[in-house]
Amino acid sequence: MNDDRRVDEHSKDKQLETFRRETGEELTTNQGVSIDDTDNSLKVGERGPTLLEDFHFREKMTHFDHERIPERVVHARGSGAHGYFQVYESMAEYTKAKFLQDPNAKTPVFVRFSTVVGFRGSADTVRDVRGFATKFYTEEGVYDLVGNNMPVFFIQDAIKFPDLVHSIKPEPHNQIPQASAAHDNFWDFISLMPESMHMIMWVLSDRALPRSYRMMEGFGVHTFRFINAAGKARFVKFHWKPKLGMHSLVWDEVQKLAGKDPDYNRRDLWNAIEMGEYPEFELGVQIIEEEDEHKFDFDILDPTKIIPEEMVPVKIIGKMVLNRNPDNFFAETEQVAFHPGHVVPGIDFSNDPLLQGRLFSYLDTQLIRLGGPNFAEIPINRSACPVHNNQRDGYSRQTIDKGRTNYSPNSLGGGCPMANPENLRAFTHYAEKVEGHKIRKRSDSFKDHFSQATLFWNSMSSAEKDHIVSAAHFELGKVQYKEIRQRMVDLFNQIDNELAKRVAKGIGIPEPQPVAQNHGQSSPALSMENTVKDTVS
């Protein structure tokens, strides 16, 4: 590998330095012309009309008129921080990813924590999933681990994502309610989507009310792949564990805070870093041998399932320290573009159908959010190692590509970068053997929607159970349609009769009788008792 790809803890910072601009110098236009008055527009006489030739006024106003970009379609409200990642010991046995080899190397990172549903200006402390996205600026290119603070997701197939998000965002006719799951459309959708019930248990739990971004876990959710230098592949699940432990707020606190200090989590993160109380997270992995892919009684490609830590322990492999606040919220936190498809050699995808769809969605949305195909040149998104290719032009192109050729193959040279088949460090997609018919069908191995929801409920302490039931009362108590509330009680009844009865009591639905649970499989996972108990604060 060329030396110019070398990246250390400070590389990204040095790169950002070349884009930073101090304020306080003499005022100029964007063309560098000095300006002596920015308080009065150019007029005919003191009381006369304003002149169109006032280029300073026009430039200032035009720039202002264009200051906003579309907010993210989900995860609009977020907070970012810089830091570094360091592996504890070489992971060469499992992956050739360069940033996971040398315990002495520190890889720069940028992290963005977010809520999912609310608008950019909404409150931090709402009942919601939290995003936990990490950009690693490695010497082999950018790697993004785009995770959440819950280990499972609502849906199994990406084609349902637009429906999920339409149902949870404010209703289209009146934009109500803004940042809460407490509404008819969402619960209507969920009541018709049994696959969401495991995630719904997490969302109704205290996990959805983190006290601090420094005090929550993160999960890659999907099963990914590690590939080592010999080409051997294993499945992997990613976990972030906060050094401060996990802590949640209670419902009464979040409601008051949402009014009194909507920036509660954002301020906490900022202040902690300013005071030198640097947030730390350990990275953990669950590694599954390829030959064990089918040994579980759930499908490891199903993103509504965890792999219980009792079955596959989490191996802690490194730590991340967040030690610097951004200089500019818009330039960094708003313009950062994460993408689960940003991988480096040694990390690859699985066939999880949710992940496969995400691989399309992020680049697609960023093309519109960040105004065209050149957003990888925005300072926060730039790879810390060099980029060479034949992509050219487009809105706001920054790079001045030299040379007469920009196509491949070519025989004229002229500075055109060429793919090098001899480069053993290049990314090669894992040559998984796949065959089958083209069909639109969910795998039968994805059919058990309730066993792990039951597992979650059984792992809760009595106080945690009370919180889940109260959350269900609050959420479903606002649903106007009795049929929706009834369907939700029926689904809770598939998880646990006591849970369903307690929920029913608070929302005007008759207490249900126990039902034979339809878990879609003959043998629910026996060894999964108490899976999550110890990890819930």
Ligand code: HEM
């Ligand atoms: C953001 C799509 C599932 C984590 C986004 C964005 C889109 C999107 C379009 C906005 C990106 C941007 O404007 O830059 C999808 C689709 C999904 C899906 C189509 C399923 C099919 C998930 C899952 C996770 C997740 C399962 C967690 C494992 C995130 C995070 C962000 C995000 C953390 C915010 C990134 C940031 O801070 O900028 N998603 N998402 N998403 N998504 Fe997903």
